[in-house]
Amino acid sequence: MIAIHYDEGNSYSIRWTAYCEDNNLPFKKVSCYDNDIMVQLEDCTVLMWHITNFNYKDQLFAKQLVKSLEHRNIKVFPDYATLWHYDDKVGQKYLLESIGAPLVDSFVFYDKIDALKWIETTSFPKVFKLRKGSGSKNVLLAKDRKHARKMVKKAFGKGFPTLDMKSILKERYRKYKLGKESFFGLVKGVLRLFIGTPFLNMTTNEKGYIYFQEFLPNNSFDLRVIVVGQRAFAHKRMVRKNDFRASGSGEAYFEKDEVDINCIKIALEVSHTLKLQSTAYDFIYDEENKPRIVEISYAFNPAPNRDRHPGYWDAKLNWHEEDVPFEDWMLEDLLEEVV
Ligand SMILES: Nc1ncnc2c1ncn2[C@@H]1O[C@H](COP(=O)(O)OP(=O)(O)O)[C@@H](O)[C@H]1O
Ligand SMILES: [Mg+2]
Incomplete structure (x- = not known):
C-alpha cells in the first residue's frame, strides 16, 4: 500500500495520485499532520510527501517524522538523506564541503x-x-x-x-510591471504587510x-540542474535587471544548448555520492569560469517545470529527447526499492 500525503495546491501529490490511479496501484491518502499518522501508515510500505519550505508545520516536524518512519522500514520520499539539509543553507555548506563538492x-x-x-x-x-x-x-x-x-x-x-514582507511587495510590484503579477496579487502583497503570512507569523526570527x-560577479544567469534518481534536466534562469539574483526572476530558458554539460556532470556525481533521491542544484561561475554550486534543494516548484524540458541526461550523460515526468520518477524509483 502506498500512502500519499495529499495536498490540493501546487503539489507533487496530484501527479502521484494520478499515477497510482492510471497504473492500478493500491494507494490511500493520508495526512502527516494528524496525531495518529503512525496508525494511518500501519498497512503502508511507502509514503510520498511533498514537504515544502513555506509551510511552518512541515518545518516543525517533517524531518523528525521521516527519520522515525525509516526506523519502521517505511520507504519515504523524500528520505532523510535527501531531506535533512532542505531549506538549510548552513547545513548544505557542511554537507557539500564534506565531499569536496564545488560549493561557492x-x-x-x-x-x-x-x-x-x-x-x-x-x-x-x-x-x-x-x-x-x-x-x-x-x-x-x-x-x-x-x-x-x-x-x-x-x-x-x-x-x-x-520573510521580509516589504521586499516581497517590491518584488510583486516588479513582476506586476512586467505583466507577471495580477493587480489582485499586488493588493494581497499590501495586505500581507500588515497581517503577515502563516509562515512568517509562526516562525521565530x-x-x-x-x-x-x-x-561571484558577472553572472547574468544561474543554471538550475535537477537530478531525480540518475536523470538530469536543466534550465537557465536570468538575473533580474540591475540585480545579481536569478532565483524567482521568472525569466528562464529550457533549450538543450543553453545547458553546460559540466554542471550536469557535477550534479549527477553529487547526487550519486550522497544517494539523493531528488535534488535541484543552482550553479553560477567563478572567475576562472568554473561552475560553482550556490545551494541545493530536494524540492522544486513543479508548475514552472512542467512540460518545459526537452529531455534529460542519464547517468552516462546520454541525452534522451523524451518527456520529463519528474513526479512519476520519484514514485517509480521508490517502488523499485520495495519490490
Ligand atoms: N555567491 C553568489 N554570488 C553571486 N550570485 C549569487 C551568489 N549566491 C546566490 N547568487 C544569486 O542569487 C540567487 C539566489 O540565491 P540562492 O542561494 O539560490 O537562494 P534562494 O534559496 O533564494 O534561491 C541565485 O539564483 C543566484 O543568481
Ligand atoms: Mg536558489
Missing part, C-alpha cells in the same frame, strides 16, 4: 566577535543569506564593511524575520548565526 566559498559564524573580526580582514562585497528561504527572498548583497557590520549586529540582536558567501 561560504563562511558561517556563531559568535558576534568572530564575525566582526572576520569582516575586518576579508574583502567586499559578499553575499549575505539566511539559512532559510527561496526565490532570492533572503539573499542580499553586503556591499561593504559597514553594511556587513550592521547585518552582524542584527543577526546577534533582534534577528531577521524569516533567524538569529545567533551569520552566513556569507563569496560574491
